[in-house]
Amino acid sequence: MVPRSAGSLAADRARYDRATAHLDAPLAIVDLEAFDANAADLVRRASGKPIRVASKSVRCRTLLERVLAKDGFQGIMSFTLEESIWLAREGFDDILLAYPSADRARFGELAADPKLAGAISVLVDDPAQLDLIDAAREGGAEEIRVCLELDTALHLLGGRIRVGARRSPLRTPEALRGLADLIGRRPGFRVVGLMAYEGHVAGVGDSIPGRPFRSRAVQLMQRTARQELAVRRDAVVRAVREVADLEFVNGGGTGSVESTVAESCVTEVAAGSGLYVPRLFDNYRAFSGRPAALFAQPVVRRPGVGVVTVLGGGYPASGAAGADRSPVPYLPEGLRYDPQEGAGEVQTPLLGSPADDLRIGDRVWFRHAKAGELCERFATLHLVEGDRVIESVPTYRGEGKTFL
Incomplete structure (x- = not known):
């Protein structure tokens, strides 16, 4: 803060x-003055790469429209398929659903509507999710845009210690390439993107008042995590690009904008909390x-x-x-x-x-x-x-x- x-x-x-x-x-x-100043600072930190707005951190259409009208912001990162479809029908486009869905009824809507299918990319990290989507099509023949997710967690001591959110099971270049290849050979789907959210860097403050040793431990963990992920993410992107034409590679969050955009393979960064700046985002050295x-x-x-x-x-x-x-x-x-x-x-x-x-x-x-x-x-x-x-x-x- x-x-x-x-x-x-x-x-x-x-x-x-x-x-x-x-x-x-x-x-x-x-406070719109503070909101706009925070938006401008996110753009500065992104160094020319577009920022995809995390809608879960805003949850107000008027303010989503306000920030997306600013230079430097492009697209929405949504949190449910129902929300994605609602936003698309309200005029938003370039929507990335950043969490897997089991909403069969709305997958049926997505597969039957060319406008929705063109505006929304859905997250997949398991072939079983493709089976669910196909079972929900009910005759809808629209191609589903797919984004794969990379597990960003830091593994230490041979994997005995894990630091990071439990999200995608896909961790290696071989695993991501294999799923991308499978999807490419499966009718009705097309891989268009890759995302990797390093929440242990983007969502954990590294300067905790009154706790210098804890702060130093977080800083050390995050430096190690950034270095490991930069190498692995680059290898994953190169592997997936061998079998899929990626339109975007999304990464990061409010707390990691600078380090994420510094990776050449990343084409855009996600952010949303940095617009409101709630209390959990007070303790960062970077911004x-x-x-x-x-x-x-x-x-x-x-x-x-x-x-x-x-x-x-x-x-x-x-x-x-x-x-x-x-x-x-x-x-x-x-x-x-x-x-x-x-x-x-x-x-x-x-x-x-x-x-x-x-x-x-x-x-x-x-x-x-x-x-x-x-x-x-x-x-x-x-x-x-x-x-x-x-x-x-x-x-x-x-x-x-x-x-x-």
Whole structure:
């Protein structure tokens, strides 16, 4: 996160309070100045390679349209087939479904509609997934665009230690080439892309406040992982290109933009969280962003000196359970959770001297731990410029879409 002085934070709080004074909390905002600055910084970091926007980290059509209108951004990385089809029918194209699907009904739609089939590429890492798609065709004869995924995990001590997400089973050039060759000889499918998400680099902060030894260990792991993956990814791309005409090679994420685009075999990088900059993206040496997406909860109680209670606020993020998955009180500065209660389902006590200056009805502004998951809690995002809301737009939830 870009360091903000106490004066700047106080000014931001006053600005957000003025902008939303006509609205009742709970509510969520996106600061468009911060959003656009974060987008520009992602483009700078990508050094001329296009950025595919991860829709799961945005979950708002208006903001997807806003960022895709900017130079340097191209295409969407979606998270379900239902979402991909909905976006394609709303006018988006060049959509990469980055996770395997078992949605038979929508594979039937995809195979029967030439517009959808031309706009969407689906992820495959197992021949059984092809069998499922073929069984779902129901007469649809459109060619399905396929993207293969490479397992990026770092294996140490002969594979006894694994660092990285458990995603694709495909790890070697031979395995990827073999599946690409099989698909090339199978009617109804065409390999068009390769993706490799190095989440242990892109999604793990390497500068943890107060934990220098942990930070150093993460830095060492990530340097080793980047070096190993660069060699292996290049070999995989060369092997797959022997049997398939790849249109794109996608890699990385917000936290690894610079290192991913430095690999010559990578043609594009994925990013999305870097637009909102949630709390999990504060602790990186390579970049700093500005928090753009916030939510406000109203003060409804004053239980005692140094304590206020806000309505709700218990919005945990996905992933391994831990304190880092909770939202954090952001404005005013200096508030913290009661360790006996944490962020609650219907009420959240907050401790700290700033509590004594808060009145019933005042707002406390929070940052969510992960980016787009905030939008699963709110139907509307209020877009702020300066000290006014210029537009209120629906999230996916506000459009009645709950894909996962």
